[in-house]
Amino acid sequence: MDAAASLGIEVDRAVSAAYDRAARQPAGLCCPSTNDPKLLAAVPAEILERDYGCGDPTKHVRPGETVLDLGSGAGKAVYLLSQVVGPMGRVTGIDASDEMLALARRHRARFAERIGYDNIAFRKGRIQDLALDLDALDRFLREHPIASSADLSLLEEETGRLRRQAPLVASDSVDVVVSDCVLNLVRPDDRPRLYGELHRILKAGGRAVISDIVSDEDIPEHLQRDPELWAGCVSGAMREDRLLQAFEDAGLYGITLLDRPEKPWRTLEGIELRSVTVVAYKGKEGACWDRKQAVVYRGPFREVHDDDGHVLRRGVPVAVCDKTFRLYMREPYREHFAPVEPRVPVSMDEARPFPCGAGMLVREPRETKGDGYSETTEGPSCTGPGCC
Numbered sequence: 001m002d003a004a005a006s007l008g009i010e011v012d013r014a015v016s017a018a019y020d021r022a023a024r025q026p027a028g029l030c031c032p033s034t035n036d037p038k039l040l041a042a043v044p045a046e047i048l049e050r051d052y053g054c055g056d057p058t059k060h061v062r063p064g065e066t067v068l069d070l071g072s073g074a075g076k077a078v079y080l081l082s083q084v085v086g087p088m089g090r091v092t093g094i095d096a097s098d099e100m101l102a103l104a105r106r107h108r109a110r111f112a113e114r115i116g117y118d119n120i121a122f123r124k125g126r127i128q129d130l131a132l133d134l135d136a137l138d139r140f141l142r143e144h145p146i147a148s149s150a151d152l153s154l155l156e157e158e159t160g161r162l163r164r165q166a167p168l169v170a171s172d173s174v175d176v177v178v179s180d181c182v183l184n185l186v187r188p189d190d191r192p193r194l195y196g197e198l199h200r201i202l203k204a205g206g207r208a209v210i211s212d213i214v215s216d217e218d219i220p221e222h223l224q225r226d227p228e229l230w231a232g233c234v235s236g237a238m239r240e241d242r243l244l245q246a247f248e249d250a251g252l253y254g255i256t257l258l259d260r261p262e263k264p265w266r267t268l269e270g271i272e273l274r275s276v277t278v279v280a281y282k283g284k285e286g287a288c289w290d291r292k293q294a295v296v297y298r299g300p301f302r303e304v305h306d307d308d309g310h311v312l313r314r315g316v317p318v319a320v321c322d323k324t325f326r327l328y329m330r331e332p333y334r335e336h337f338a339p340v341e342p343r344v345p346v347s348m349d350e351a352r353p354f355p356c357g358a359g360m361l362v363r364e365p366r367e368t369k370g371d372g373y374s375e376t377t378e379g380p381s382c383t384g385p386g387c388c
Contacts, residue, residue: 183210247278
């Protein structure tokens with residue numbers, strides 16, 4: 001076994017042991033966060049005593065949404081989110097710790113009685129492998145214990161079957177994925193898979209709202225090799241720009257820092273560590289078709305470049321494809337753009353391929369109005385101050 005693999009096993013064991021201990025007895029594992037006192041009032045005290053988060057993604061979720069909480073621990077965020085999404089919404093917490101899951105599940109029935117509805121669930125899984133239901137796998141292992149190397153093939157077969165036929169979280173099924181200070185606990189070689197899972201499970205138009213600890217410099221190797229610092233949200237902290245890049249690499253868009261405190265939570269050997277909350281959206285997949293649409297960037301910058309190679313200059317009607325046009329009419333872009341639609345709509349059957357990534361392509365006004373457009377209108381009759 002090479003050194004990296006050995007360290008990865010040590011890290012997993014240290015993190016698991018720390019959070020199992022924290023489920024039994026409160027322990028300081030991360031930086032404190034604040035939440036809405038009205039929501040906190042309904043959460044059982046035992047849950048609040050075991051709060052190990054670093055942010056508050058709950059304030060970025062809306063009523064009626066389907067929400068998944070990664071690394072839900074004792075369940076605090078799930079209990080808060082349950083009240084935010086209301087009876088028409090649904091919240092599921094995912095965690096790999098049996099002790100944390102037992103603690104979270106213990107209060108579910110009483111909590112439902114308190115708020116008047118039951119819209120939560122807690123399931124066992126690893127956040128970097130959201131297709132594998134570990135509760136189902138545990139049941140299989142109890143019925144088919146591993147007694148020899150021949151049994152490994154049965155285990156592999158069942159693992160594959162569960163992922164295909166009964167995934168823990170189905171593809172394209174979640175409106176919002178949240179997590180609070182857990183992504184940094186995943187070892188680096190598993191992180192690309194983790195971000196890929198975010199993309200897989202989100203619906204088109206869905207979003208990930210992630211609070212996590214980031215660093216302003218790379219964490220040096222000698223600190224990365226300390227399993228205890230991993231459990232303390234230090235060794236696994238990603239450099240801030242690389243965290244944002246990871247969302248982009250996974251195919252998400254509209255990546256925005258929602259919360260970023262000026263002062264760090266902690267410094268270690270001159271490295272600043274702070275909690276940030278990031279939102280990233282899914283939904284820019286698909287072909288680019290020209291339906292004669294344009295957008296006008298409102299400002300305040302003279303010119304901006306988007307993630308897909310469009311150059312947008314303030315006040316200029318820039319040609320975009322139908323997909324980009326629709327993206328810019330949604331959050332987080334819509335307040336920055338004015339839509340320019342063709343006077344005569346262009347159907348998808350009439351649309352032609354559009355060269356996204358070609359820089360700034362100006363949409364001439366007559367292209368959207370039509371060559372035969374010659375309408376003249378009279379303004380209202382008006383004289384005196386404030387007329388125009």
